[in-house]
Amino acid sequence: MNKKKSSRMQIKGAKELLRLGHKVLAYRNDLLRDKEKEILEDGINGLKNVMKSRPVYAEELEESARVMNDALQKFGGVYYHKKSWVENVEMLLVAAIVVIGIRSFFVQPFIIPTNSMFPSFYGMQPKVYDSTDTPNLFERSLDKVLLGASHYKLEAQSSGNIYLKIQNGQSFRFAKASFPNGKFFVFPTTVREYIFEIGGKDHILQVPAEFDLDELLAMKFAGIENLRDLPLIVSQDHGFSGKRLKLSDTQ
Numbered sequence: 290m291n292k293k294k295s296s297r298m299q300i301k302g303a304k305e306l307l308r309l310g311h312k313v314l315a316y317r318n319d320l321l322r323d324k325e326k327e328i329l330e331d332g333i334n335g336l337k338n339v340m341k342s343r344p345v346y347a348e349e350l351e352e353s354a355r356v357m358n359d360a361l362q363k364f365g366g367v368y369y370h371k372k373s374w375v376e377n378v379e380m381l382l383v384a385a386i387v388v389i390g391i392r393s394f395f396v397q398p399f400i401i402p403t404n405s406m407f408p409s410f411y412g413m414q415p416k417v418y419d420s421t422d423t424p425n426l427f428e429r430s431l432d433k434v435l436l437g438a439s440h441y442k443l444e445a446q447s448s449g450n451i452y453l454k455i456q457n458g459q460s461f462r463f464a465k466a467s468f469p470n471g472k473f474f475v476f477p478t479t480v481r482e483y484i485f486e487i488g489g490k491d492h493i494l495q496v497p498a499e500f501d502l503d504e505l506l507a508m509k510f511a512g513i514e515n516l517r518d519l520p521l522i523v524s525q526d527h528g529f530s531g532k533r534l535k536l537s538d539t540q
Contacts (some may be wrong), residue, residue: 295345304349306357313365332357342371363480415505441496449488452505452533456484460503460516460534466495484535510536 295303310333314326321329336353341344359368418424424432424440432438456462464482472478480495483502496502503516511522516534525535 292346292348293359295347295350299347299350299354300340300345303336303340303354303357306354306361307333307340309365309369310336310357313361313368316368317364317366320366321364329360329364332360415500415502417505417509419484439497441494443485443492443494445487445492447488447490451536452486453536454484454486454491454533455531460506463498464495485536506536 307331310329314321314333318326319507332353336350336357339349339353339484342349355527423442432440461483463479465477466480467477479498481498481500481502483494484495485492485494494502504514507513507516507519511519513519513522519534519536523535523537
């Protein structure tokens with residue numbers, strides 16, 4: 290009866306068992322009893338002798354490997370096979386990390402609603418350009434790709450004093466924006482809508498709902514941080530009713 294020779298994969302697995310056997314003896318030598326050491330050494334020597342024989346038969350190798358495996362299961366401690374529940378927990382943790390990463394960066398990216406976390410996460414920061422320094426189409430596209438920055442422009446259709454209309458006691462109101470100002474240009478999204486009156490004509494500016502334009506307006510027109518304090522700096526019209534806030538006398 291012809292015996293079947295061991296495959297390359299079987300020999301590779303046997304070599305790994307030998308390596309682990311030597312490792313367990315070296316690292317757990319002071320923890321093992323003499324009888325346990327003897328069982329491990331017998332398993333190592335038996336497997337080693339089979340692998341030295343030529344040719345290496347599969348049946349003999351499997352039997353020696355089984356004896357070695359049993360010894361390692363009993364005395365290998367943390368250096369041999371972990372319990373199945375530990376492996377399952379590790380697998381679930383890795384899967385959870387991958388799922389959270391995909392969700393956080395692609396499906397539902399984290400949005401900072403205000404600048405309260407600045408500078409930790411830098412938030413949405415405004416930059417005002419002079420009329421002579423307005424970025425061109427290429428520069429705006431580059432800012433969008435590299436910085437995620439969006440550019441907003443409001444051109445006056447008339448001349449006169451600049452007023453900000455107060456809406457329900459606030460400087461803005463929430464509104465819905467659609468194409469081309471929606472999310473990713475096409476999806477409807479919530480925005481902040483500011484209404485400026487110039488020369489008796491309304492001018493509407495929409496910005497992201499998370500962006501507070503009040504501080505920028507206060508700093509630009511009065512050099513202060515709180516828009517509510519602007520009447521202390523910029524003189525309001527006689528009989529100021531609170532329905533609109535004069536930002537500037539500039540015409």
